[in-house]
Each structure stands twice: as structure tokens, then as C-alpha cells.
Amino acid sequence: MAKLLKKTLGLLVLMMAVFTLTSCGQSSQTNVYQNSKEAKKIVWGVKSDTKLFGLVNIKNGKTEGFDIDIAKAITKKMFGKDAKAEFVATTAKTKVPLLKNNSIDAVAATMTITPERKKILDFTKPYFGAGQSILVKKGSSIKGINDLNKKGTQVMAVKGTTAVDNIHKYAPKAKVLELDDYAQAFSALKSGQGIAMTTDNGILFGIAKENPNYQVVGGAFTNEPYGLAVDKGQTEMRDHMNKALDEIKADGTYTKLVKKWFGSIPGFDLKEAEE
Amino acid sequence: MSILAQAFSWINLRFLLEGLWVTIEVSLISIVLSFIIGLVFGIIRYSKIKFISGIVGFIIDIIRNLPLLLLFFFTYFALPQIGLRTSPMSASIIALVVFESAMLAEIVRSGILAVNKGQMEGARANGLTYWQAMRHIVIPQALFKMIPPIVSQFISLIKDTSLATVILLPELLYHAQIIYGQNTNYMLPMYLIIAVMYFVVCFALSVVAKKLEKRFG
Amino acid sequence: MIHVLVNNWQVFLSGFFNTVLCSILALFFSLVIGSGFAIMETFQNKFLSGFARAYIELFRNIPLLVITMFFYVVFPQYFFTISGFAAGTIGLTLYTSSFIAETVRAGIQSIDIGQMEGARSNGLTYWQAMKNIILPQAFVLVIPPLGNQFVNLIKNSSVLAFVAGFDLMYQGDSLASQTFDTINTYLVVGVLYLIITLPLSYYMKHLENKLS
Structure with missing residues (x-):
């Protein structure tokens, strides 16, 4: 019995040592903007289960929604008409770790800009005003x-x-x-x-x-401005995304998309939503 | 009845079958890779090479005693931090392979142990080296003994793939959830049909496993 | 990694407690149900043994998560609401009981038929022979494999995380998604699971060696 305990204890200690070592080894940060520009492709983390914003269409397996359209429009504005927006399904739980570990380049997934999240991510200007x-x-x-x-x-x-x-x-x-x-x-x-x-x-x-x-x-009891997010420190990416956001607002694409997705929703205030 | 007819429309069924295919694809790839790795680790554990056998045994014990769900999180969230970008598909396969090869290593080890000791001694007495005897005499016999438990592991692998919904692998359960997430009247029909699909695949395999057991066991 | 544990020890403790509680409940019920079906399968009556066989095959061949989700979201629509903890425990019980039934049945069948016949010819009824002669021997034989089932049960109890069952995995999940310290949180969760499962599986190995 004592031998058993000793063996278990030894294993646990050893394992903790190994884990602590590995979790300290952070990867060096890459420049997401430069990489995306070269590849002419942005990998977006999006919703797959959220009506109006990001929902899988069972007929063709493609994800559709306001977030998807915004992401596509931004990608094209940033890297030209033939640039590709690739989509990875995420949930609220998975999107931050995926940004942190470079599995995705940016997030367009009903993500509210909050002070806590700003500590670990960089956000664009709000693109949608939810509550x-x-x-x-x-x-x-x-x-x-x-x-x-x-x-x-x-x-x-x-x-x-x-x-x-x-x-x-x-x-x-x-x-x-x-x-x-x-x-x-x-x-x-x-x-x-x-x-x-x-x-x-x-x-x-x-x-x-x-x-x-x-x-x-009961109406909205909080303000939840949605922003597009990138990992902390990817300021070049964020600045270009902000610029693209301004451009699609100026050329009318943005308003068209808001109308497309929310125009026919009873009880929904378009004015409140547009940022 | 009309709800059932709508729920089992061709579009929905096709979407479910796509999910089932991902489940089977991921399981097949994983079992093949796990078998190869499990075989190597099982032999290392059996042969009691200094240090290496100990370390391999240690890793296997840790993995065998963790919930598989945790391994999915590690492969999806932690691996990319050391530079390996994973997709839900590759993360799932890696997690399943890590878990299953630990399980299979134990099966391989006990399979080798089950081969009569006299066989090794006989082979050695006839002038074969330890590794030659392993390769030509012991392992081929052990493999026959391992086939039934490996098929059972394959069955659990297929069932375990459903846990990968947590990292959004587009497998059977996840596809069913997408369908009933869009129309919650389909909840019951979806759970019934995926239960049938899992059952048919796993039960058929378990019948095969029993037949093999009778033959080799 | 240590700081995550220190700062949130209450959360982990309550999760740990729920994991242990659910595992013990599910173990108890699946032992009872599993042994019941194992005995039933050895009956002469074709209908009863067939029913037991069907039960075992059904729950062995459907993923635990599917069974659990069924009780959490589908069952309440037609009957009554059950909490995530209860749905998870029921799912675990049904799933594990089918494996325990297989194990116990193998144990019963490995006991020499002569023993049953001998006991019967000495005037014991079928049930007396089962209770006093066959089952005690069978249980000694199946203790190590049952122990392994228990280790599996504890690991499998992590499905409670899918149905808001407030177990260790759920608490870790919830914490990770609020603090964003994902990897360290899951490492703590892993170590906490190992504290239960490692000693148990070593003990079972030890027992197995002793018995054989």
C-alpha cells in the first residue's frame, strides 16, 4: 500500500514539473497582418449555431449570417477581390484560446468589447450594437x-x-x-x-x-457593442481592419448588410444596432 | 407523423450521413495510427529496457487515467502554442490516437505476455536473438490474441468520437445538434436516428469481434 | 498553474465533490442493475435472457454522451424535468451497467457448471445455489475488471460538463472561459482527476496480481 502511494505521488510530482515547463514555453508572436497579406486569406473564427449572425445551412454545409458577410466584406476590402475568407466554427468558450494559439487570425462572432477582454485581445471599433x-x-x-x-x-x-x-x-x-x-x-x-x-x-x-x-x-438591460477581435499585439491587423470597416460603412455595404439580416425582424431597432 | 417525415427529409439525412462519415473516417484513421504506436510502446513496455520502459509506462499510465475530453482540449488549445496549428479534425485525431495508443499498448503487452514463455526459450535455444524471436515467433502469435480486444477498442473509439463535438468536429452528434438547434421539434427524431446509426455500426462490429474471439481466443 | 488552483480552490473543490458524488451514485446503481441483468441473462427462460441481452447490447453500443443528452433535453419534453447532474448520473448508470453486466456474466459463466449441479443435488434451490455458491465466487473473480470499470466511470463522469452538471470538468470549463487561462486551468483539472483515478487503477493492478 505504501509502495502504491509513493508511486502515485512520484508520478504526480513529475507530471506537474513537466507541465509547468511546457506551459512556460510560449511561442514567439507572428505578424498576422503580414502573413494574411501574403496568403491573401484571413481565417475567421465565427459562430455556427447563431441565427442571423453565423448559422450552418444544412442544405450545403456553409455558414451564413451577418458576421460572415461582414468578415467577407472586410477581407475583400483589405486584400482585394480575389482574397479568401476562411471560416472556422467557434463557440464563446473556444474563440479566445484559438486566437491566442494562432489557429485563427481574427474573430467575427458576436463578441462584445469588454474591459476584461481588452486586456488580452485587441478589438476594432464596434460594428454592431447589441444589448x-x-x-x-x-x-x-x-x-x-x-x-x-x-x-x-x-x-x-x-x-x-x-x-x-x-x-x-x-x-x-x-x-x-x-x-x-x-x-x-x-x-x-x-x-x-x-x-x-x-x-x-x-x-x-x-x-x-x-x-x-x-x-x-424586458428590452436590453446592457450595452453590448460587438467588435472584431485579434490577438493582443496584432495592432497592424486591427488598424487595417478598422480602415476596412470605415470603408464598407462609407460605400453603403454595411447598411445593406444590416438591412439584409435584420430588416424583417419584428421588434428590432435598426438604428440601435448600427454603429 | 408529419414531424417525423420533415425531420427525416433527404436534406437532413444527407447532413447526418456526412456527419457519420466523419465519425467513421476519424475513427478509422485513429485506430490504424494507434495500432502502430501502441504496438511499438507495448513491445517497449514488455521488453523492460532500462529507463525507456519506465518512462513509457509512466506516460501510458497518465494518459489512461485522464478523461478523454481533457485530451481534446489539450490537442486543440495547447498544441498550437508550440507551433502546431490544429484543426478540429487533426486535433481530434491526435487526441484519439494519444488516448487509444495508450490503451492498445496495454493490450499488446498483455497479448505478448499471454504467449507461452516456452516459445521464446525454444526460439532462443535454436539460435535466434531476442529480437529475432520476438519478430518471428512471439509477436505474430500475440497479434492473433490481440485482434478481438482491438476490435472492441475500435468500437469505443467510434463512440468516443462523439465527445469531439466539444471542439466542433463536424461528426454525427454535432450535425444532429445543428439540425435540432434550428428546429427544436426535431430533438427526439434526431436523437433516435443517431442512436440507431451508432448502434448499427457498433453492434455490427461487436458481432465481428465475438466471431473473431471464437476463432482466435 | 498553482495560482489557478489557489485562487479558485472553492470552485475546484465543489466540482471535485460533485464528480466523486456522481461517480459513487452511478457505481452503486450500475452494480445493482448490471448484476441483475447478468443473472437474468443466465436464466433458462428465453424471453428473460433475451431481454437482458437486448438491454446490454443497446447501452453498450450507443455513446454515453448521446444517452446523457437524451435525458437532459429530450426526456423532459415528454415527461418531467431532470437536472443536468441527474441526467448525467442516469446516463452514466445505464451505460456502465451494461459493461458491468457483461463482466459479471463472464464471471458467473466461468464458474464450473458442476458446482451448480452439485449444490442442487445437495438440496439447494436455484436461488440458494446462486446466492451462496456461484455469486460469491464470481464476484471475487470479477473484482479487478470491475475496478477498471469504476476508473472508466470516473473518467466518463466528465460528460456532466455537457449538461451543466457542475462537476469538475464543468467548473474547469466555466473558469477557463472566464479567466482565459485555458491551459493552466485544464492542467489543474487533469491533476485533480488523476488524484482519484491513478491510485485506484494501481490498486486494481495490485489486486489483480495478488488474485492471479
């Missing part, structure tokens, strides 16, 4: 964020989103159940695992459009 809201079943007694602030209330949110922190702040008594993506969170709401689902209004309107038994209530 956090609440989705409930029609006829629910929940009318707004304050109704959620009760003990025993369970609210669905997605791991790694600002919604998780905001609920802790605005409705501290509610318990948050964190799921991996929006499809899972909404499935859980529909299965009655919680009384409401919370995230940005644009995403919730997308779900409500397809599921008429559900509605967005």
Missing part, C-alpha cells in the same frame, strides 16, 4: 431582468459569454446554467431546465423568429 435581453416562453410571468432575481430561478446562458457575468451582476440570486452553445442553451430552455435564456437581443430575436412560442421580453 443583453431575456427570452421566455410566451405567457411566462417573467417580464424583465428584475423578475429573474429570485432564489431558485434557473437561467440558461452560454459558457464564456458576457451574459454569464451580467446575470451575476443584475440578478445575483438567480442560478446560471452554462451550456456549450446557443442550440444547447435553447434546447435546455425548451426542456424546462430553466425559466429563461439570456444573451444578446440580436441572437434572441433570431431564435424567437424561428420559434413563435417564445418571445424576447
Whole structure:
């Protein structure tokens, strides 16, 4: 028995030593802008489960949405008409590590600009103005964020989103159940695992459009300006993305895209969304 | 009934079959690579070479005792930090190969142990070196004994591939989730049909494994 | 890596506790259910043994994650809501019980048929013989493989992370996506799993050597 314990302990210590060593070995930073320019290609981290922003089309397997169109427009503005935008499916949980480890060049995935995230990533100017809201079943007694602030209330949110922190702040008594993506969170709401689902209004309107038994209530209780993100220190990439963003706003592409995706959504304020 | 008909439309079925194909493709590549690596590590462990056998044993023990889910995170998030850009596909294959070759190494080792000791001694007495005896006498016999457990590992590999949804590998479960994420009325039909698909593939393989066991076991 | 553990030890502790709790619950129930089906499969009655066989084959050949997700999202739509922890524990129990049933059945069948016949001819009923002669021997034989199933069960309990089961993996996941210190967080999670699984699997190896 003592031998057993000694062996286990020895293994654990050795392993920790190995891991600590490997996790210290950071790779040197590459210049994403120069690499992308050479390849004429930007690898974007996008959503695959979010209606209106980034959703896989089952007919052809391609991802479609506002974020996708913005990313394509920016890529073409930056590196010319024949430049390629490549898309990698991400979730709120995976996009930061993937940016950090160079698996993707930039993120266009309903990502709110926050002070915490700014410490580790570089953001462009906002390209979409969302606000956090609440989705409930029609006829629910929940009318707004304050109704959620009760003990025993369970609210669905997605791991790694600002919604998780905001609920802790605005409705501290509610318990948050964190799921991996929006499809899972909404499935859980529909299965009655919680009384409401919370995230940005644009995403919730997308779900409500397809599921008429559900509605967005209480309006937006936070400001969630979406930005395109790159890894910290990729300022050259960010500056060029900002310039491209200005250009697509100036030539009308941007407004056209906002109308294309959000023009027909009842209850959605286009003025609020445009940045 | 109409919900079922809509859920199992050709478009959805095709999307699911694409997912199933990714599941099988990833599993096949992984089992072949794991077998090769597992064979090497199993032999190293068996032959008790100083230090190397110890270190290999140590690594195998660590890997065997970690949840596979963690390995997916490491291969997808950590490997690129040392310069290896991985996609969901390559990250999944690497994670599965790391995990399965640790499992197979143990199977190989016990397969070799199960071959009668007298065989090695006989071969050595006839003038073969240790490695010659291994290669021509011991390992070929051990391989027959290993076939059934390897097929069982392959079955768990196919099931384990579903965990790769966590890094968004477009396999069967992930494709089903995309479909019912867009229309939640399809939840039940989707889970039923993917359960049937997994079952058919895995059950068929387990029947093969049983047949092989009767023959070689 | 140490700082992640020090700063968030309560989070890891509660996750660790839930992982252990769920594993113990699932182990208990899957032992009971698994042994039940193993015995049932040895029955003469074709219908009962066939039913046991079907149960075992069904849950052995469907991924654990699919079973668990089914109980988390599909089951509540037609019956009643169950928490992620419960759905995960049920999924683990069903999945593991099929493997335990296989193991126990192999144990029972490896006991010499002569023993059953001998016991019967000495006036014991089928159940008395099963309970007093066959099962005790079978269980000693299957302890090492059962131990391995338990190690697998603990590792597999990480599926709770998919259904907000508040286990070790879920807590690590949640923490990593808030602090962005992904790799260090998962390293802590890994070490915490190994603290349970490594000693257990060494002990099982030790036991196996002793028994054989």
C-alpha cells in the first residue's frame, strides 16, 4: 500500500514539473497582418449555431449570417477581390484560446468589447450594437431582468459569454446554467431546465423568429457593442481592419448588410444596432 | 407523423450521413495510427529496457487515467502554442490516437505476455536473438490474441468520437445538434436516428469481434 | 498553474465533490442493475435472457454522451424535468451497467457448471445455489475488471460538463472561459482527476496480481 502511494505521488510530482515547463514555453508572436497579406486569406473564427449572425445551412454545409458577410466584406476590402475568407466554427468558450494559439487570425462572432477582454485581445471599433435581453416562453410571468432575481430561478446562458457575468451582476440570486452553445442553451430552455435564456437581443430575436412560442421580453438591460477581435499585439491587423470597416460603412455595404439580416425582424431597432 | 417525415427529409439525412462519415473516417484513421504506436510502446513496455520502459509506462499510465475530453482540449488549445496549428479534425485525431495508443499498448503487452514463455526459450535455444524471436515467433502469435480486444477498442473509439463535438468536429452528434438547434421539434427524431446509426455500426462490429474471439481466443 | 488552483480552490473543490458524488451514485446503481441483468441473462427462460441481452447490447453500443443528452433535453419534453447532474448520473448508470453486466456474466459463466449441479443435488434451490455458491465466487473473480470499470466511470463522469452538471470538468470549463487561462486551468483539472483515478487503477493492478 505504501509502495502504491509513493508511486502515485512520484508520478504526480513529475507530471506537474513537466507541465509547468511546457506551459512556460510560449511561442514567439507572428505578424498576422503580414502573413494574411501574403496568403491573401484571413481565417475567421465565427459562430455556427447563431441565427442571423453565423448559422450552418444544412442544405450545403456553409455558414451564413451577418458576421460572415461582414468578415467577407472586410477581407475583400483589405486584400482585394480575389482574397479568401476562411471560416472556422467557434463557440464563446473556444474563440479566445484559438486566437491566442494562432489557429485563427481574427474573430467575427458576436463578441462584445469588454474591459476584461481588452486586456488580452485587441478589438476594432464596434460594428454592431447589441444589448443583453431575456427570452421566455410566451405567457411566462417573467417580464424583465428584475423578475429573474429570485432564489431558485434557473437561467440558461452560454459558457464564456458576457451574459454569464451580467446575470451575476443584475440578478445575483438567480442560478446560471452554462451550456456549450446557443442550440444547447435553447434546447435546455425548451426542456424546462430553466425559466429563461439570456444573451444578446440580436441572437434572441433570431431564435424567437424561428420559434413563435417564445418571445424576447424586458428590452436590453446592457450595452453590448460587438467588435472584431485579434490577438493582443496584432495592432497592424486591427488598424487595417478598422480602415476596412470605415470603408464598407462609407460605400453603403454595411447598411445593406444590416438591412439584409435584420430588416424583417419584428421588434428590432435598426438604428440601435448600427454603429 | 408529419414531424417525423420533415425531420427525416433527404436534406437532413444527407447532413447526418456526412456527419457519420466523419465519425467513421476519424475513427478509422485513429485506430490504424494507434495500432502502430501502441504496438511499438507495448513491445517497449514488455521488453523492460532500462529507463525507456519506465518512462513509457509512466506516460501510458497518465494518459489512461485522464478523461478523454481533457485530451481534446489539450490537442486543440495547447498544441498550437508550440507551433502546431490544429484543426478540429487533426486535433481530434491526435487526441484519439494519444488516448487509444495508450490503451492498445496495454493490450499488446498483455497479448505478448499471454504467449507461452516456452516459445521464446525454444526460439532462443535454436539460435535466434531476442529480437529475432520476438519478430518471428512471439509477436505474430500475440497479434492473433490481440485482434478481438482491438476490435472492441475500435468500437469505443467510434463512440468516443462523439465527445469531439466539444471542439466542433463536424461528426454525427454535432450535425444532429445543428439540425435540432434550428428546429427544436426535431430533438427526439434526431436523437433516435443517431442512436440507431451508432448502434448499427457498433453492434455490427461487436458481432465481428465475438466471431473473431471464437476463432482466435 | 498553482495560482489557478489557489485562487479558485472553492470552485475546484465543489466540482471535485460533485464528480466523486456522481461517480459513487452511478457505481452503486450500475452494480445493482448490471448484476441483475447478468443473472437474468443466465436464466433458462428465453424471453428473460433475451431481454437482458437486448438491454446490454443497446447501452453498450450507443455513446454515453448521446444517452446523457437524451435525458437532459429530450426526456423532459415528454415527461418531467431532470437536472443536468441527474441526467448525467442516469446516463452514466445505464451505460456502465451494461459493461458491468457483461463482466459479471463472464464471471458467473466461468464458474464450473458442476458446482451448480452439485449444490442442487445437495438440496439447494436455484436461488440458494446462486446466492451462496456461484455469486460469491464470481464476484471475487470479477473484482479487478470491475475496478477498471469504476476508473472508466470516473473518467466518463466528465460528460456532466455537457449538461451543466457542475462537476469538475464543468467548473474547469466555466473558469477557463472566464479567466482565459485555458491551459493552466485544464492542467489543474487533469491533476485533480488523476488524484482519484491513478491510485485506484494501481490498486486494481495490485489486486489483480495478488488474485492471479
